[in-house]
Amino acid sequence: MRLADLTVEVRDRTLTRVGLVRPEELNFEMQDAFNNVGSWKLTLASEHPLTPILRRPGSGLIVTGPSYTLMSGPMTKFESASTPEDPGGSVVFEGVSDNVILSDMLAFPEPTNPNGATQALAHDVRQGAAESVMHGFVRANAGPAAPAPRRRQRLTMGDDHGRGPQVVKSARFPVLGNLLSEVALLGDLGFRVIQRGTALVFETYQVQDRSDFIRLDVLNGTLSGQRAAISAPGVTRAIVAGQGELTKRQLLEVSNETSLEAESDWGRRIELWVDQRNTDNWDELQQAGDEAIADSGFTAVDLQLVPMEDSTMVFGRDWGLGDRVAVVVDDQELKANVTGLVMKASKDGFLVGAALGDPTGFSTDIALHKRVSRAEKRVSSLERSTSGGADDIMAIMGVW
Numbered sequence: 001m002r003l004a005d006l007t008v009e010v011r012d013r014t015l016t017r018v019g020l021v022r023p024e025e026l027n028f029e030m031q032d033a034f035n036n037v038g039s040w041k042l043t044l045a046s047e048h049p050l051t052p053i054l055r056r057p058g059s060g061l062i063v064t065g066p067s068y069t070l071m072s073g074p075m076t077k078f079e080s081a082s083t084p085e086d087p088g089g090s091v092v093f094e095g096v097s098d099n100v101i102l103s104d105m106l107a108f109p110e111p112t113n114p115n116g117a118t119q120a121l122a123h124d125v126r127q128g129a130a131e132s133v134m135h136g137f138v139r140a141n142a143g144p145a146a147p148a149p150r151r152r153q154r155l156t157m158g159d160d161h162g163r164g165p166q167v168v169k170s171a172r173f174p175v176l177g178n179l180l181s182e183v184a185l186l187g188d189l190g191f192r193v194i195q196r197g198t199a200l201v202f203e204t205y206q207v208q209d210r211s212d213f214i215r216l217d218v219l220n221g222t223l224s225g226q227r228a229a230i231s232a233p234g235v236t237r238a239i240v241a242g243q244g245e246l247t248k249r250q251l252l253e254v255s256n257e258t259s260l261e262a263e264s265d266w267g268r269r270i271e272l273w274v275d276q277r278n279t280d281n282w283d284e285l286q287q288a289g290d291e292a293i294a295d296s297g298f299t300a301v302d303l304q305l306v307p308m309e310d311s312t313m314v315f316g317r318d319w320g321l322g323d324r325v326a327v328v329v330d331d332q333e334l335k336a337n338v339t340g341l342v343m344k345a346s347k348d349g350f351l352v353g354a355a356l357g358d359p360t361g362f363s364t365d366i367a368l369h370k371r372v373s374r375a376e377k378r379v380s381s382l383e384r385s386t387s388g389g390a391d392d393i394m395a396i397m398g399v400w
Contacts, residue, residue, distance in 0.1 A: 003350040005066040005316065006343075008042070010050045013058025015154060015198045019050045026345040030063060030071060034322050034339040035181045035191055038071050038097035046080065046089040054078065054093050061095060062195055065316035070341070072195035073097040098193040098200050101142060101152055102177035109172045111140040114147040116173070123170040123278065130164025130187030131204050134180050137169075138202050141176055155193070158203035164189055168283045185294050186287065190322040209324040211335045214313050217328035234296030235272040236263035238289040243280040250280060254289025259297030266299070315341075315354055325356065 008021045008028060021028075021042070032038035040061060044051045053059055060074040075095040082089030110121040124140070126133045135157060139145045142152050164187025171179055180191055184204075191204045236259040242250030255263075263269055276288045319325055324337050340355030 003345060006345065006350075007062075007064040009062045009064070010053050011060050011062055011072075011195070012053055013056065015195060015200070017062065018053050021050065023345075027347070028343070028345045030341070030343040032071055032097060032321060032341040034337065035184055037099045037103055037177070038073065038341075040071065040073065040095050040097075042093045042095075043090050044093070046082075046091055051091050055091070060098075065320075066314070067317055068320070069194055070316065070343075071097050072200075073100065098195065099177065101155065101193050101200070102138070102180060103175055105142045105150070105176045106173045107137050107141050107171035107176050107179050108150075111145075111150075112147060114149040123172050125168065125170045127168040128166065129162040130167050130183050131189055132160055132162050133167055133169055134183050134189070134191060134204055135160040135202070137171060137176065137179055143202065152200070154198070154200050156199050156201050158201045160204070163187060163204075163206055167287060168281055169287075170279050170281075170284060172278060182291050185291055205322070207322050207324060207337060209335075210319050211324050211326035214319045214323070214325040215328065215333070231300040232266050232268060233259065233262040233270060233298055233300065235292055236260065236268070236270045236297060238272045238274050238292040238297075240274045240276055240285045240289040240292075242276050242282075242285045250282070250285060252282070252285045252289060254286060254293060256290075256293050256297065259293050262297065262299045315352055327356070 003023050003026070006023070006026075008026060009017050010019050010021065012018050021044070025044070025048070027043040028041070030038065030040045040063070042054075042061065044054070054075055055078055058074065060072065062072045063070045073096050075093050077094040079092045080089055081092070106116070107124060108116065108119060109123050110119045111124055113119055124137075126136050128136075139157055142150065143155050143157055144151070146152075164183075167183055167186060169179065169183055183189075184191055188207045189204055190207055191202070193200050193202050195201075236255060238254045240252045240254060242252070244250055272292055274288050274292050276285055279285065313319065319338065321338050321341055324335055327334050327336065336356040338354050338356050342351075342353040342355070344351045
């Protein structure tokens with residue numbers, strides 16, 4: 001991706017596009033994460049015509065790449081500064097992606113009742129295809145079916161194709177984004193809130209496996225360097241506990257082929273207690289165990305990769321957030337999903353980096369790297385359009 005491929009627009013509180021920040025004016029950083037909340041930072045001169053717009057609560061940015069919208073989201077903070085060298089001063093604006101709606105809202109047990117203190121139901125239980133369950137929770141808690149006090153007026157629902165396995169999910173005040181990320185993990189699904197026209201749209205999509213033609217390797221000229229680390233799994237067997245007391249409590253042990261293979265490889269049986277006393281449904285207990293194993297029941301791989309500057313496999317055009325790609329390390333081909341994006345544009349040049357591995361838990365505190373004890377798989381790849389910028393991007397990503 002080149003600077004010429006990037007468009008940064010300012011929107012007002014009605015989501016109307018007000019103006020464009022010219023490429024030569026950009027002092028901009030952006031971090032995004034698959035099925036999570038992204039963040040951005042933009043510095044403008046105090047006298048810039050778009051500065052007064054961005055100072056107003058409810059304003060924000062729309063960032064577009066070579067072929068699709070990379071991020072949209074509101075401003076959350078601004079700070080003014082001036083120096084003797086720059087008496088006019090500048091303003092640093094910070095913001096988040098529109099996925100923040102999903103971290104702002106809880107999934108109520110009785111979503112038709114907007115008063116959190118008078119909920120008459122213990123849980124909101126939904127079942128069906130994973131994608132449809134995700135849409136149902138969003139529609140009921142923040143979308144068109146939510147009661148007026150909780151409804152986000154400009155939030156609309158994208159297409160629901162009923163993809164993913166059959167799931168059962170109970171909600172009692174979890175963060176809505178956390179709930180969605182758990183269901184999405186089982187269905188290999190992605191989700192985001194993005195601006196389309198003058199509306200915000202909740203979208204779900206199937207993760208695309210592009211590993212057959214996106215293959216990053218030093219030998220094929222797509223990588224100029226790499227670094228790898230391997231670590232043990234975080235769990236190989238999940239013990240899920242449902243309702244009941246002592247010997248009458250529901251207990252279920254969950255593992256899968258991958259976790260048992262990791263257990264054999266490392267010679268370690270790693271057990272995890274999963275408390276699910278909120279349900280007596282055996283399908284939900286099995287699903288909770290599956291989620292724990294899917295999250296960290298595998299040998300963790302941590303890679304940092306630096307693609308060649310003239311690579312033909314361009315991020316934002318040929319592959320993007322959520323896609324599955326292949327990376328060759330020590331003659332072994334590893335496949336992983338693109339779970340993070342880092343971008344930096346300034347007078348020093350334009351840099352783009354991507355993190356690959358397992359999704360992080362949904363959080364407004366973006367973390368491209370989990371602790372090793374939770375068995376993160378992380379592969380980071382960097383696409384550069386200027387020389388000498390790898391350290392800058394890797395520092396932003398928390399790699400170096």
